Amino acid sequence: MYIKLEQYKIFNEAATTLSFSVAARNLFISQSAVSQTISSIEKELQTQLFIRNSKGVSLTKEGKLLHQQIDQALALITGVENQLSNFHELKDGQLVIGAGDTFSEYFLTDYIVKFKQLYPGVKIKVINRTSLETRELLKSDQIDLGFLNLPIKDDSLIIKECFQVHDIFVSKESDNHIYTFNELANKPLILLEKSSNTRNYIDNYFANKGLLLKPTIELGAHNLLLDFARAGLGISCVIKEFSQELLDQKVLHEIKTAQPLPKRSIGYAYPKRRTQSVATNKFIELIASESLSSD
Known part of the structure; x- marks a missing residue:
């Protein structure tokens, strides 16, 4: 069985209007094209769909069943097409x-x-x-x-x-001392948990210098690093760009290091x-x- 979608659209229009001539006009095709399409579908399905008479056409029981299902199917297809069009035009999605x-x-x-x-x-x-x-x-x-x-x-x-971004060390107190990484590694550090990529980056950088970081506090969020440093619980390693407001307000102070951590x-x-x-x-x-x- 091979019936094209366009054929079903023609059938649906004819079934809705109960007129081959009106269907043809609505679809901008000839009446003979409508009639031939309906005959082709009936032949393929081996079922009479329309009763033809002098006043026009009416649907058979089988035609009504097909119309009901095709009408729903076409509405579904049209709805999906419109939705995809809206997705493409960013009206939806x-x-x-x-x-x-x-x-x-x-x-x-x-x-x-x-x-x-x-x-x-x-x-x-x-x-x-x-x-x-x-x-x-x-x-x-x-x-x-x-x-x-x-x-x-x-x-x-x-x-x-x-x-x-730039990783820096911050503390509650202002400190003019310029720290080596070895000195920092021995300070009470507040770092992110090891599950974070940021923590892995810092750990690997210090490890390449032969230093193992053993933080006194490990946290799961950057904001907590700032909060714990503000509370004077140690030196936090934070992202400068995400801490700038507190640095500008001098609520926290950047720890000076002999060389900056590489930007990432x-x-x-x-x-x-x-x-x-x-x-x-x-x-x-x-x-x-x-x-x-x-x-």
Whole structure:
């Protein structure tokens, strides 16, 4: 059995109007084309669908059954087509983003506000996870776009740098002493948990200098690093760009080091094997354009 969708559309119009001539006019085709299509469908289904008479046509019982089902099917198809069109035009749809809590607060929020102003019909969902957890969400297709603390290498992902950040040490008290990394390693340090990519980066940097970090406090969020340093519980290693307000207010003070920690990057990532949605691409374009304008 081989009946094309266009044939069913012609049948549906004829069944709705109960007139081959009106159906032809509505579809901008000839009446003979309508009649031939109906005959072809009846032949293929081996079922009479219309009763033809001098006053026009009426549906048989089988024709009514087919019309009911085809009408629903075409409505469903049309609805999906319209929805996909809305997705493409960003009048509808959803964008699921994975990012850390701190990154969401200090960087992502502004971009989401700008994106929603441009495309208010697109729903946005943000899943807060560590960089390593965000990578796994990308690989399992649970999110469209992920923001990661770099470096992270994964051949299944496209990873591009967004902007650079600087890790610094801060404390409650102002201190003009210039510390060596060896001296810092022996101070009461407050660091993120080992599950974070940031902590791994700091640990590896000190390890390359033959130093093992043994923090007195380990925490799960950047804001807590700031809070515990403010409470005078030790020296926290934080991201300068995300701590600037407290530094400007002199609530916290940057610890001077003999040499700065190497700057690192935060980037966005998406799967190589999957075609990105229009919403994902537009969000990436927004970030890229903002980065270019700030250079």
